[in-house]
Amino acid sequence: MKIENIEFEKGLFLAPMAGVSDVGFREVCSNFGAEGCYSEMLSCRAMLHNAKKTELMTISSKEEKIKIGQIFGHEPDIMVKSLSNPLLDKYQIIDINMGCPAPKIVKNGEGSALMDNIPLAKEIITKCVKNSSRPISVKFRLGKDKDISLDFGRMCEECGASYVTLHARTAEQGYSGKADYDAIAKLSQKLSIPVVGNGDVVDEESYTKMLSTGVQGVMIGRGAMGRPWIFQEIFGNKFQEDKFEVAKKHLEILRKYYDEKWLTLYMRKHFLWYCAGKECSSEKRLQIATSQDLDKSLEILKQVLK
Ligand SMILES: Cc1cc2nc3c(=O)[nH]c(=O)nc-3n(C[C@H](O)[C@H](O)[C@H](O)COP(=O)(O)O)c2cc1C
Structure with a gap:
């Protein structure tokens, strides 16, 4: 897959995931072959006010092969303004979030609400494309409550998006049911930009x-x-080496940037995910889930993963 002069060998992307895809996670995923790494979604309005939280979300690693910054908003001019914010300089591609179903986003007319407001979605994409020297992509869902992905994808293409990403569920579905691969097939057959x-x-x-x-x-x-x-x-190469070392590295990267107190709470979920599928007593899970000490959590994780 090639986007302007940006070459993807395998076309493999790590999804944007708010509260999950931190710089440590993106780095370890890159080491295993993720090529395009998305930032967590970044508020254009927050960037306008130089919000510290947004700045922290844009910390990235030199290990990330292709850096993609995902922005969200509903005000075209503010979104255009954010494109020249130095915080976004590190990204080779800018993606616009038109799929987030979270109520606090949708109530502002952002994320998946834009699939229900085609004129505004059009204006945002057209203006961002016109004012960006970098490729602009759009990530969206099937629609609000029914599948309009083909028409929406065509609109993105007409407005100049370089590629689109389809998470093949409606906003109403959230994460329930199965992703509709037929809708993905239809979109990729009909569009001339990559899907x-x-x-x-x-x-x-x-x-x-x-x-x-x-x-x-x-x-x-x-x-x-x-x-x-x-x-x-996914290429049939089972990872049989030390999983604990990967989790430890994930944490070590974050420790360079974030304070211990915040990290202690933040890493609980990641540590529990690392334990999934492994023999881990409910007592150990509880210790991780309520941990006040990162090194103690690491010790438990070591016992579980070794
Ligand atoms: C915790 C979480 C946070 C997410 N945050 C974002 C986000 O910030 N931007 C976005 O476009 N999608 C977000 N998503 C959706 C994912 O990018 C992806 O589209 C979805 O999880 C479906 O892919 P999967 O089945 O591989 O998980 C999020 C998903 C999860 C589970």
Whole structure:
């Protein structure tokens, strides 16, 4: 897959995941083969006010092969302004979030609400494309409550998007049900820009199924939680080395940037994901879930993963 002069060898993307895809996670996923790494979604309005939280979310690693910054908003001019914010300088591609179903985003007319407001979605994409020297992509869902992905994808293409990503569920579905791979196949057949397929890729079998839709790229989200090695395992290369070392490295990267107190709470979920599928007593799980000490959590994780 090639986007302007940006070459993807395998077209493999780590999904944007707010509160999950931190710089440490992106780095370890990159080491296992993720090529395009998305930032967590960045508020254009917050960037206008130089919000510290947003700045922290833009910390990135030199290990990330292709850095993609995902922005969200509903005010075209503010979104255009954010494109020249130095915080976004590190990204080679800018993606616009038009798929987030979270109520606090939708109530502002952002994320998936834009699939229900085509004139505004059009204006945002057209203006961002016109005012960006970098490729602009759009990530969206099937629609609000029914499948309008083909028309929406065509609109993105007409407005100048360089590629699109389809998470093949409606906003109303949230994460329930199965991603509709037929809709992904239809979109990739009809558009002339590349389509990245997203939804439910968790192993070699589902990766192969996603590829059979004809997409040029595949994006993995939840399948990578606690399993960053999925990016090699989808090619049949089982990761049999030290999983604990991967989790430890994830934490070590974050320790360079974030304070210990915040990290202690933040890492609980990641550590629990690393334990999934492993023998781990409910007592150990509880200790991790309520931990006030990162090194103690690491020690438990070591016992579970070794
Ligand atoms: C915790 C979490 C946070 C997410 N945050 C974002 C986000 O910030 N931007 C976005 O476009 N999608 C977000 N998503 C959706 C994912 O990018 C992806 O589209 C979805 O999880 C389906 O892919 P999967 O089945 O591989 O997980 C999020 C998903 C999860 C589970």
